[in-house]
Amino acid sequence: MAKVTEDYFDSSARKAETVLGWNRSCVQLGLHERRTGIVCIDNYQARGRHNSVEVLPNQPFQGVCF
Numbered sequence: 668m669a670k671v672t673e674d675y676f677d678s679s680a681r682k683a684e685t686v687l688g689w690n691r692s693c694v695q696l697g698l699h700e701r702r703t704g705i706v707c708i709d710n711y712q713a714r715g716r717h718n719s720v721e722v723l724p725n726q727p728f729q730g731v732c733f
Contacts, residue, residue: 669697 668683672694676682680694700706719726 668694669701672698673701 668689671687672678672680672683676686678698680691680698683689683694684691696707
């Protein structure tokens with residue numbers, strides 16, 4: 668993705684997005700990785716709602732019993 672953007676679109680993520688329909692942020696990430704040589708890793712598992720025990724470890728459990 669980054670190589671095509673560099674070769675055909677003068678390293679412009681906006682042009683690649685317009686012509687090819689690629690996500691601009693993904694193209695920018697690829698260009699940055701290619702320029703620096705460092706692969707950026709996404710911490711996808713850390714997203715979303717965390718377990719309440721992890722967020723509030725000192726909070727007493729107030730479960731509902733039926």
